[in-house]
Amino acid sequence: MIDLKLLEKKPENGTSYYDEYKQGLLNRGASLETLEKIMTLATRRRETMSQAEAEKARQNKLSAEVGQLKREGKDASSVLTHVEQLKHQVKELEAIAADVDNEVQSLLLVIPNKPHASVPVGSSEKENKVVSAVGEPPKFSFKAKEHFDIGEKLGIVDFDRAGKTTGARFSFLKGAAAQMERSLIQLMMDVHSRDHGYTEMIPPFIVNSKSLIGTGQFPKFKEDVFGLSGTDYYLIPTAEVPVTNYYYDETLAESDLPKSFCAYSPCFRSEAGSYGKDTKGLIRQHQFNKVELMTFCHPTKSSEVHEQLTSHAERILTMLELPYRKMLLCTADMGFGAAKTYDLEVWLPGQNAYREISSCSNFEDFQARRANIRFKPADGGKPQFVHTLNGSGLAVGRTLVALLENGQREDGSVAIPKALQSYMGGKTEIR
């Protein structure tokens, strides 16, 4: 959420937060309509609030007088009739003020975060910047297959039967694929908790709507998540939701920061609006596993933490000997709540392309303001919003895809990278 106070702040030396934010919206390719509506309503909000509060103050004063008179055993009836009239007037004014305020608040929930100054301005994903490329795409003496061909031939992934039990975009992993998926989760959780200092977490896989508002999925992207009918429960689209909302409505001590968690969870996405995209294989499923990295930190530290967190995700790719590149997303390609995002894209020989396997974002105070997560400065100042960051470390299903495609051999078998072998009972290949 954007700070309404900042938006309304008068320009200083010719520039204002409002102007910067407006430019940010334009850079994202977003419309200014909602912002303009907010600004108009904000003025009305202040007017109606002041008026209602002034009348309420009069009422409170008179009510106190009634109490005083009654205690003294005096007659309060004249004050009483007066305040009785006021009561209805106050009620009306308060209702109007509340309406306007609610409208402003709900509009504030649907405008995106302001891009960080270091984010390249662009109009499509084509303008994302390659920050670095690590590892060499493997050369094959045969035509590289896609993971679903490899997996089905080995009998370790089954989409058809998942179609029977459930529907499209679901799958069974069997045998070595199931074992590899499980081993990957284990490896990622081990590395992040042991080497990178994250506290392991297994969150609830179901959350309420409040949490989804907190992290920014709601109200705007409601159709992207699965809800449980007749309840206020939703399947999590990412562990980011429960983990970020872990500190919902809390004020931490400055000395508590940073707080870092690595969380394993399955993720559920309706994939509304992605008809026809990646319809085959494991790339885009309604359910997938992910290990998520999440940090709550001091506002002055978030840029630094963002770099670290991204490097932690990269570490898994290098351990697994997977070629990848690190992209800095341009303004047009960033998610709703992000101020800055790095995507890690893994090389998929079967697709002859780099595909996203991790997305690491700095949300600054956007989510913290929504979820009201603050810290009390050590110097005794007012509580401030923390900064939140998260990134996939990594998307497990897509990691399996990458391992199958990069490790494939002409005879249909698949090599297992060294780092994973001990997790798979010493297996060096799948055949």
Next chain:
RNA sequence: GGAAAGCUGGUAGAGCGGUUGAAUACACCAGUCUUGAAAACUGGCAGCCCUUCGCGGGGCUCGAGGGUUCGAAUCCCUCGCUUUCCGCCA
């Protein structure tokens, strides 16, 4: 699923429908004292919002939302959560 009890500031814990945004204790911060620390003493200590250049003034918040009342932490309703008991279950 059924029954009962509860939900108050960082924590514990008071609170007759009328100066109670809230006693008290602990924690915390600052100061005095001390070579230093502890102890003792003194003072401070909720957040959000409106208004003001500032001092300040005002509104809201005692799980959430409604209601009764001139006035609600206190009475009523709905919901949520916690705890205990019963049932069921991994």
